[in-house]
Amino acid sequence: MQSVRPITLGCSKNRVDTEHILSLLDGHYEIVPEGEERDYVDYLLVNTCGFIGDAKEESVQTILECVRMKEEGRAGAVYVFGCLSQRYSSEMPELIPEVDAWFGARDFSPLLKAFGVQGDARPGRYLTTPRHYAFLKISEGCDRRCSYCAIPHIRGRHVSVPMEDILDEAKTLAADGVRELIVIAQDTTYYGLDLYRRRALAELLQKLSEIDGIEWIRVHYSYPDDFPEDVLDQMADNPKVCRYMDIPLQHISDRVLSNMRRNVDGAWTRALIRKMRERVPGVVLRTTMIVGHPGEGESEFAELLDFVQEARFERLGAFRYSEEEGTYGAGHFKDDVPEDVKQSRYDELMSLQSGISLSFNRSRVGTVVRVIVDDLVDGILVCRSEFESPEVDGEILVRYSPDTFDGVEPYSLVGDFIDVKITAADEYDLVGEPVFQ
Numbered sequence: 001m002q003s004v005r006p007i008t009l010g011c012s013k014n015r016v017d018t019e020h021i022l023s024l025l026d027g028h029y030e031i032v033p034e035g036e037e038r039d040y041v042d043y044l045l046v047n048t049c050g051f052i053g054d055a056k057e058e059s060v061q062t063i064l065e066c067v068r069m070k071e072e073g074r075a076g077a078v079y080v081f082g083c084l085s086q087r088y089s090s091e092m093p094e095l096i097p098e099v100d101a102w103f104g105a106r107d108f109s110p111l112l113k114a115f116g117v118q119g120d121a122r123p124g125r126y127l128t129t130p131r132h133y134a135f136l137k138i139s140e141g142c143d144r145r146c147s148y149c150a151i152p153h154i155r156g157r158h159v160s161v162p163m164e165d166i167l168d169e170a171k172t173l174a175a176d177g178v179r180e181l182i183v184i185a186q187d188t189t190y191y192g193l194d195l196y197r198r199r200a201l202a203e204l205l206q207k208l209s210e211i212d213g214i215e216w217i218r219v220h221y222s223y224p225d226d227f228p229e230d231v232l233d234q235m236a237d238n239p240k241v242c243r244y245m246d247i248p249l250q251h252i253s254d255r256v257l258s259n260m261r262r263n264v265d266g267a268w269t270r271a272l273i274r275k276m277r278e279r280v281p282g283v284v285l286r287t288t289m290i291v292g293h294p295g296e297g298e299s300e301f302a303e304l305l306d307f308v309q310e311a312r313f314e315r316l317g318a319f320r321y322s323e324e325e326g327t328y329g330a331g332h333f334k335d336d337v338p339e340d341v342k343q344s345r346y347d348e349l350m351s352l353q354s355g356i357s358l359s360f361n362r363s364r365v366g367t368v369v370r371v372i373v374d375d376l377v378d379g380i381l382v383c384r385s386e387f388e389s390p391e392v393d394g395e396i397l398v399r400y401s402p403d404t405f406d407g408v409e410p411y412s413l414v415g416d417f418i419d420v421k422i423t424a425a426d427e428y429d430l431v432g433e434p435v436f437q
Helices: 012-025 053-071 083-087 108-114 151-155 163-175 201-209 230-237 254-260 266-279 298-311 328-332 339-363
Strands: 003-008 041-048 075-082 133-137 180-184 216-219 241-246 284-291 315-320 368-377 380-384 396-399 417-425 430-435
Touching: 003 012, 012 041, 012 108, 012 133, 012 180, 041 053, 041 083, 053 075, 053 083, 075 083, 075 108, 083 151, 133 163, 163 201, 180 201, 201 216, 201 230, 230 241, 230 266, 254 266, 254 298, 266 284, 266 298, 284 298, 284 339, 298 339, 315 339, 339 417, 368 396, 368 430, 380 417, 396 417
Parallel strands: 003 041, 041 075, 133 180, 180 216, 216 241, 241 284, 284 315, 396 430
Antiparallel strands: 368 380, 368 417, 380 396, 417 430
């Protein structure tokens, strides 16, 4: 049986695409895990990201490394798909002709045909995450037209996955041992508008929570404009819906938000954050900001810093503005913030957030939390609570000893829930010890 090694770059939405494809290749090809050492694989399958400059550069460098593996006789063929090859479908084959085949972001049928495999309208999942959690993509594409974002050009208009299909996929995942679902899309709050003429995310969360075996459900990538407040009711009242929200806000200055075409202003944003904290006590908020967008002067950046200090987001990431061809921003604004200023602002913002994150983590010392065990590394159980999302947030580290766990084999704990008392914290990770009732 020939072998395929997947390499997935970019966001968790790309990961789901890879897993759908692998589910159809499995049984026809040996799937070689991304981190596993092999002297030779027959196919390297690269799922690329083309969102911003840094991501595009990473994708190109990865493709070139795969080409080197092929030239050195360590790989037979290189197939590339995803956002980068979709966005630059005419340029990339000329730039890197050594790649055997290029496919777009959603060209599943031609890709599978190249592997000699028949496609399926509803593929299954071949998980590349630990077996106890999975990302669940509920829609594709985006109808927003934010000035800086190329995703609508790459992925097309918003299309919701029918609810029955999502529930069928979630039930299959649960039957295979998945206990946590991370609901994702380009914009999760838009879910249902095209199919049901209403925002149906809260209804979906309720139905997902009724699936046997699912213990945690968390939501990523929510848009602030017309945020569906019944989602907050689910977070407050449904014990399976994590009190955790990923809501990229991008900025707080009215001028910058207008240039970004975000359809909200600073007052709306502040009111939404207050409402979330009031209606979901203890909620943890993750957000993303962009520094250096056209229109961001010193006063606008100072306003952003003041807002971050005021809102005290438990988790915050940031990007430096990258002018992307084909976007509204590239056609209407001059990229007038120098790169060194962007970097300086990025560093200042992340330094501020570092202190906020440290303060939040230290406030948790002495509390007892329910955690899921993700991994065992050098005798340490790597865990998360409902307030940490996999792959983007910190971890809770618990030392394993046979005496403490009454002789239970450590690897058998992976995927299980345990209670942990937090004993120490830094700005990213926490340390805990098990608590037994």
